[in-house]
Amino acid sequence: MPVITLMSIFSSYLFFLFSGIGTVDLQLNLKPTRNDSGQVLINIYEDETNFPYHPSQSIAVPKSKLRDTNFQLPLALANGTYAITLLDDENNNGEMDYNWMGLPREGFGFSNNVKPNLSGPPSFEDCQFKIGTSDNQIMIKWVYF
Numbered sequence: 001m002p003v004i005t006l007m008s009i010f011s012s013y014l015f016f017l018f019s020g021i022g023t024v025d026l027q028l029n030l031k032p033t034r035n036d037s038g039q040v041l042i043n044i045y046e047d048e049t050n051f052p053y054h055p056s057q058s059i060a061v062p063k064s065k066l067r068d069t070n071f072q073l074p075l076a077l078a079n080g081t082y083a084i085t086l087l088d089d090e091n092n093n094g095e096m097d098y099n100w101m102g103l104p105r106e107g108f109g110f111s112n113n114v115k116p117n118l119s120g121p122p123s124f125e126d127c128q129f130k131i132g133t134s135d136n137q138i139m140i141k142w143v144y145f
Helices: 002-018
Strands: 023-030 039-043 057-062 071-078 080-089 108-110 130-131 139-140
Touching: 002 139, 023 080, 039 071, 057 071, 071 080
Parallel strands: 023 139
Antiparallel strands: 023 071, 039 057, 039 080, 080 108, 080 130
16 A cells, blocks of 8 residues: 555656646746736737637736836746737726727737737737747737727
8 A cells, every 4th residue: 555655656746847848938028017006917828719818828917016127927838839918907807998989998918019900809820929949038018098
């Protein structure tokens, strides 16, 4: 019985030890938001299937951590193609709010600093970037209306 317990502990240790293999740190640089209210939502997409509404991974960052001129967030991602969207969620409701004309009330951003057009948000293809083929550092600029 103790051998099984030691073996399972050893197996778990090896899994956690090597689970980071094949990942790269992406350095995401953000400028400060227009105010200190709420949080910033960072949404990561691994493919175009769910872009831009259902991210593969979402990270909420309190704005208290964004007071520096450039906030840097290291993200461990596997080599591959990704897109990122940002939301300046000023009221902490987890979604974009719109004014009576249908324009966003809160700030947003897309990787590659792609701007939306009148027909809607940009495509995954426009926003995509590759991890593991460059310096793995991106900056996304805020868009406010």
